Amino acid sequence: MFAVVLSLLAGLVPQDLELVGGRVHTGTGTAWEGPLVVTAGRIQPPGTPPAAGARRLDLHGAFVTPGLQDAHGHLGGLGAALEQVDLVGARSYDEVIERVKAAASKTKKGAWILGRGWDQNKWGVKQMPHHAELSAEVPDHPVWLVRVDGHAGLLNLTGLFKSGITKATEAPSGGEILHDDDGEPTGVLVDRAMDFVNTTDVTPEQAQARLLRAQQECFAHGLTCVHDAGVSRHGLEDLRLLHLAGKWKLRTYVMLSAGETELIQKGPWRSKDGLIDVRAVKGYADGALGSYGAALLQPYADRKGWKGLLLTPKPELQKLAQICADAGMQLCTHAIGDAANRTVLDVYEATRFAGDRAAARFRIEHAQVVAPADVARFQSLGVLPSMQPTHLTSDMPWAPTRLGTDRVASAYAWRSFHAIGVRVPFGSDFPVESVDPRLGLFAACTTRAVQGGPAEGLRPEQKLDRAAALAGFTRDAAFAMFAENDLGEIAPGRLADLTILDRDLLTCTDDELLQAKVKLTIIGGVVVYEAGS
Numbered sequence: 001m002f003a004v005v006l007s008l009l010a011g012l013v014p015q016d017l018e019l020v021g022g023r024v025h026t027g028t029g030t031a032w033e034g035p036l037v038v039t040a041g042r043i044q045p046p047g048t049p050p051a052a053g054a055r056r057l058d059l060h061g062a063f064v065t066p067g068l069q070d071a072h073g074h075l076g077g078l079g080a081a082l083e084q085v086d087l088v089g090a091r092s093y094d095e096v097i098e099r100v101k102a103a104a105s106k107t108k109k110g111a112w113i114l115g116r117g118w119d120q121n122k123w124g125v126k127q128m129p130h131h132a133e134l135s136a137e138v139p140d141h142p143v144w145l146v147r148v149d150g151h152a153g154l155l156n157l158t159g160l161f162k163s164g165i166t167k168a169t170e171a172p173s174g175g176e177i178l179h180d181d182d183g184e185p186t187g188v189l190v191d192r193a194m195d196f197v198n199t200t201d202v203t204p205e206q207a208q209a210r211l212l213r214a215q216q217e218c219f220a221h222g223l224t225c226v227h228d229a230g231v232s233r234h235g236l237e238d239l240r241l242l243h244l245a246g247k248w249k250l251r252t253y254v255m256l257s258a259g260e261t262e263l264i265q266k267g268p269w270r271s272k273d274g275l276i277d278v279r280a281v282k283g284y285a286d287g288a289l290g291s292y293g294a295a296l297l298q299p300y301a302d303r304k305g306w307k308g309l310l311l312t313p314k315p316e317l318q319k320l321a322q323i324c325a326d327a328g329m330q331l332c333t334h335a336i337g338d339a340a341n342r343t344v345l346d347v348y349e350a351t352r353f354a355g356d357r358a359a360a361r362f363r364i365e366h367a368q369v370v371a372p373a374d375v376a377r378f379q380s381l382g383v384l385p386s387m388q389p390t391h392l393t394s395d396m397p398w399a400p401t402r403l404g405t406d407r408v409a410s411a412y413a414w415r416s417f418h419a420i421g422v423r424v425p426f427g428s429d430f431p432v433e434s435v436d437p438r439l440g441l442f443a444a445c446t447t448r449a450v451q452g453g454p455a456e457g458l459r460p461e462q463k464l465d466r467a468a469a470l471a472g473f474t475r476d477a478a479f480a481m482f483a484e485n486d487l488g489e490i491a492p493g494r495l496a497d498l499t500i501l502d503r504d505l506l507t508c509t510d511d512e513l514l515q516a517k518v519k520l521t522i523i524g525g526v527v528v529y530e531a532g533s
Helices: 002-009 075-081 093-104 131-137 157-162 192-196 205-222 232-245 261-266 314-327 337-351 372-383 388-397 399-403 414-419 435-447 464-474 475-480 509-517
Strands: 017-020 037-041 054-060 063-066 067-071 111-118 144-148 152-155 174-179 185-191 225-229 251-257 276-284 332-337 364-365 384-386 498-501 520-523 526-530
Touching: 002 399, 037 314, 054 332, 075 111, 075 205, 075 225, 093 111, 093 131, 093 144, 131 152, 131 185, 144 157, 152 157, 157 185, 174 192, 185 192, 192 337, 205 225, 205 232, 205 520, 205 526, 225 232, 225 276, 225 332, 225 475, 225 520, 232 251, 232 276, 232 475, 232 498, 276 314, 314 332, 314 337, 332 337, 337 364, 372 414, 384 475, 388 435, 435 464, 435 509, 464 475
Parallel strands: 017 054, 067 225, 111 144, 225 251, 251 276, 276 332, 332 364, 364 384
Antiparallel strands: 017 037, 063 498, 144 152, 152 185, 174 185, 498 520, 520 526
C-alpha cells in the first residue's frame, strides 16, 4: 500500500492551462498566434480550445520563452553554499576573515566553519592567502573555505591539524599543497589535495533539504531544467526519494560522478514521468584557471614554468570514455585549459563507438581555452562545448594577465563555435557563478562585466544576438541532453516547460535585461513558481 501511495505522489501532475496575452518567443523562427494552450503537460496547436476546467492565466504582455535550462550546475553544491558563509564578492582577505569571524561567533566552539566564494583575483594583493591571519582571528574552530571555482580551498591552522596536513605531507597526483618560504603549508590546497579535508558527514535528511532549497532557487530564477554535474550514488538516491515523495519538480539531467562505475555500466535510466534522466557521466581533465589548475600547453604568463594540473591521467580518461561509449552513456568532461581540451579531444577521437560518434554527443564542459588548431575538431568529432558565459565576465579582470594576449584571444569562443555549425549549450556552473540566467545572457550578448571592466568587454568579437544567446539556454541545452524533440522550443506536442518574464528579452536594452523579473516558471504544465505567491 505504501509503495502505491508513493507512486501516486511521484513526479509532476500536469495542469491544463490557457495562457493569454503573452508575447511568445517560440525559438523556432515562427510566430505564435493566439493563446498558448497546454493539455496534459504538452503544448497544443494554435487555435486548440482549452480543456474544460483549464486554468486561464492572463499574462498582460509578458514574455514567454521555452523553459530556461542550465546546462551545467551543481544542485547539491548550491544547496550547501546557501547554508555556508558567503564569501562571494569579498574585496580583500580581511573582509573574508571578518565574515568568517561573524559566523564563528554564532557557532559552538570546535565546530567546523565552512565557507565558499573567495577569489584572490578580486583583492588588492592578488596572491593566494596564508592561513596565519585567519588562524589568529579564528583559533577555536577548524575553518575550510572553498575558492569560488571549487578547485582550491583554505584551511586555518586548526583545520590543517584536523586534516593531518603537515610540512611533510605530500600532495597527491593532480593536486597541490602550497607552502610558504619556510616550507610550511599555507593552508591552500588545490584540486586533488582538497580530498585531505573531511568536514562533518551530511545525513540524507540534510542532503535532501539542501536539494529542495536549491530547487527553489532555480524556480525563482526561471530555470525549468538543470544538468546536474557530478552526482554520486547517494545524491541520486536523494533525488529519487524526493521525487517519490512528490517534492521534486525540477527537470534534472543527471551526470553521474566518474567513480560510479557500477551505475554507469547499467546504462541510461529515466523516471516514468521523464523528470529525472540519468544518461551522462561527469569526468575531469584539469582544474580551474583562477587557481592555476587549468592544464595549459605553455606555462602561465604570470607563473613561470607552471602549466597547471591534469587531474585524470590520459589512460584513465580513455578507459572512462570507453566504458561510457559501451554503456550508451554520454561523457561530459571538465576541461578548461588548452592542453586539457586537446587531451579530451584526443581521447574522444580514440574511443570506439557502436554507431556514429556524433550521435553519442560527448561533451566538453567549459571548453574555456581552446587552441585555434583544435576548434574545428569539435565539429569534426561531433563534440559539444558546454560553456558558461559568466566565466568570461568573472575572469575578465585577470585572464589576460594569466593567459597572455595571444592565448586569451582563443578563449571564451562561443561565437567561433557557432560559426562552424557547432551547438553551444549554456549554463552557469553554479554555485561557482550565480544561478541567475540573466547574467549569462548578458555576458553572452555583451562580453562586458555588469559593473566595472573595460567598456568594450573581453573578447567583444564573441558577442551573440539575443536569439542565439537564448538558444544556448533553451534549444542547444535541450539538444545536449537528447531532448530536442520535447524541450527547447515552443511548438505543438512539446512539453510545456516555459519561463515567463516581465519584459521582452529579445528587444529590451542590456540594462533592462538584467532587470527582467520572472513572473512564472512552468514545468510540464505545472506552475512551480509564481511571483508574489
